[in-house]
Amino acid sequence: MTSRDRGAAAVARDLARIVGDVHVREPVPAELLQDATETRGVRGEALAAVFPADAEETAAVVRWAGAQGVPVVPRGGGTGYSGGAVPDAGSIVLATDRLTGPPTIVPEAWRGTFGAGTVTADLQRRCLEAGLFFAPNPGSAESCRIGGNVATNAGGPRSFRHGSTRAWLSGLEVVLPGGELVRLGGDARKSVETLDLLGLLCGSEGTLGVITEVTLRLQPAPEVALPVLAVYPDRDTGLAAIAAAMACGVVPTALEFLDGGALRAAAQTFPGGLPEAAAFAVIAEALGPADIAALEAAALAEALADDALKVVRPDTRARVEALWAWRDGVSLAVVAARGGKLSEDVVVPAERLGEALAAVDRLGAEHGVPVTSWGHAGDGILHATVLVDRNDAAALAGARDAAHAMLGIAADLGGALSGEHGIGSVKLAGAAALDPTVLATQRAVKDALDPRGTMNPGRKLPPA
Ligand SMILES: Cc1cc2nc3c(=O)[nH]c(=O)nc-3n(C[C@H](O)[C@H](O)[C@H](O)COP(=O)(O)OP(=O)(O)OC[C@H]3O[C@@H](n4cnc5c(N)ncnc54)[C@H](O)[C@@H]3O)c2cc1C
Structure with a gap:
């Protein structure tokens, strides 16, 4: 009989022999059974969670799991947007919290x-x-x-x-x-x-x-970071500004956008406030030695200024940090609008961002769900998002359909299903439509490295 058959308590006892009692959690606390896909209602189950102290204990846990046929789900901070760290029943969570030995710099x-x-x-x-x-x-x-x-x-x-x-x-x-x-x-x-x-x-x-x-x-480390934020009355004006920034001869460190929905969700917390008519925002940043960054930021500001309702150029370290803290908070602000969200991170060739944003709006209208997008304009990554009340089962089902349809934007516009969040479990259905030869090659690699199939199975690659 394997440990998996013997149940959670037996698994926890075996793991405790490797890492010590206090570094095993059974039952597994709810926060270790979810990641950022919790906002779309994704939750998992696991036999136990284990916190190895170092690489040797990690290796011993993985060897034990392989011998017992128990799937291992590695876990970092649990902030992933694709369900990669959300365990399936019968697996163990391998949390890396204690793998923090002193750095060598x-x-x-x-x-x-x-x-x-x-x-x-x-x-x-x-x-x-x-x-x-x-x-x-x-x-x-x-x-x-x-x-x-x-x-x-x-x-x-x-x-x-x-x-x-x-x-x-x-x-x-x-x-x-x-x-x-x-x-x-x-x-x-x-x-x-x-x-x-x-x-x-x-x-x-x-x-x-x-x-x-x-x-x-x-x-x-760069001497200064000089972001520029500009807001516009509509999407087309904002997209023209992105094109102008791309053409101005400066390679910005960052080139971000927010559409009207994301901007409305986050506008109240913008340091210093934003004009009511703002319906699109662009953030560009110059980073480096003070003299050079100042020249680059000036060129970016000039490129973004045409038809802008307002241009903001934070000029102290505290103001710069406040701007980026605001940008980091956009995701949470969007969740707050309805209590939940399903976010995809479709990536398209940068010049097709406008078509992708229009497609998101069209799909929202077709499915009758509220949608919004923001993301990394320079890289063509859009966090195409459906807002939803995650406690409303019917609304959640409709939102899932709409989010799944958004994955089609990647194929339609020559992009990819994910620009940075990964496939995890939530985008597997979209990945199933990829080139079968490419998928078979990828599965061959996975099988060669993990013949028992115990390392985070059912993630990243759709089943054959
Ligand atoms: C508010 C917010 C903003 C975000 N912004 C961005 C962004 O701008 N860009 C971006 O790329 N992502 C972004 N993300 C997504 C997420 O933060 C990143 O994907 C991050 O890299 C996940 O790290 P984590 O430690 O939380 O990993 P987890 O969520 O714990 O795990 C993610 C995946 O990695 C695997 N994994 C974790 N640790 C290990 C390990 N040590 N060994 C092997 N596998 C491991 C897990 O099994 C899982 O499949 C954002 C998320 C949130 C909530």
């Missing part, structure tokens, strides 16, 4: 090595203290963990110029699905030594192993 080589459980904002602060900078900045940075950022290849506003997490990665320590502890890449900034397993693990959403340590290729 080498300022002269622009490098840092961090435990996978390090909270992203703490990592960013440690880097800044050492005069260094880690650009990927998801709005969840105060809660998500660097292991989760690698597992989702997370981005954020500043990934427009500086790339998503993969661009910052030189090494990983990983427990493979068979329980072997390996290092991929390392301290050198570049390597083409063997097949790119580092790239394969990055964005694998916990399906190919548990990341225990991350080595990052950092950059010197």
Whole structure:
């Protein structure tokens, strides 16, 4: 009889022998059975949650799970938007909270090595203290963990110029699905030594192993960040401003947008207030040495000024931080409007953003549900969102249909189902329509690395 058959108490006893009683939770607290898809009513079940202290204990847990045939669901901060960390009944949650050993930062080589459980904002602060900078900045940075950022290849506003997490990665320590502890890449900034397993693990959403340590290729901390926010009376004017910013000769660090619905939801908390007629917003940012960033910010402000109702240029560090804190809060403000939301992160070629936004509005009207979009305009990523009362089952079903239909925008406009949040469990149905040969190749890779199929099964790749 396997531990899975013997039930949760037996599983918890086995795990306690590896990590100690106090580092196993059974029954599993509700907060470990959900992620940010909780706003769309997604919740899971698990036999137990285990908190290993280090890579060796992580490997021992994974070996035990493989031998017992118990699925392992790696978990970072639980801020994912695709259900990747939400366990299915019969699995265990492997929480990385304790994988936070002291970082090694080498300022002269622009490098840092961090435990996978390090909270992203703490990592960013440690880097800044050492005069260094880690650009990927998801709005969840105060809660998500660097292991989760690698597992989702997370981005954020500043990934427009500086790339998503993969661009910052030189090494990983990983427990493979068979329980072997390996290092991929390392301290050198570049390597083409063997097949790119580092790239394969990055964005694998916990399906190919548990990341225990991350080595990052950092950059010197910029002297200043100079964002510019402009608001417009309608979408077309805002889209023209985005095109002007793209054509002005400056590569902005970030190029963000909010449509009318997102703006209405968040306008009340905007520092200093916004004009009532504002129906579209664009944020661009210049980052770097003070003199250069000032010139770039001026060019961006000029590009965004045409037909703008208001242009805001925060000029102190506190005001800059307040603007970005407001931007990070947009997601929660949208949830507050109805109590829940279903957000997709469809990505399209940047010049087709306007068509994608129009398609979201059209689908909202066709399905009779309120919709809104915001996101990373420069990268063509739109958080296409259906607002819903998550306690209303009928409304939730209608919202799911509308959200699923939005995934079609990717295929229609030559984009992809996800630009940064991943597929997890909630976008599997959309992924089933991808090229069958590509899917079969991907499944072959998964089967080769995880022949028992116990590493976060049923995520990322639709079943054959
Ligand atoms: C308000 C808000 C704003 C956000 N903004 C952005 C944004 O701008 N850009 C962006 O890209 N994302 C954004 N996100 C989504 C989310 O924060 C990111 O996907 C983040 O990288 C998830 O990290 P996490 O530690 O919370 O991972 P979790 O949610 O815990 O897990 C996500 C996936 O990674 C796997 N995983 C986690 N840790 C490990 C590990 N150590 N080893 C192997 N697999 C692991 C899990 O199994 C799961 O499949 C946002 C989320 C919220 C709530």
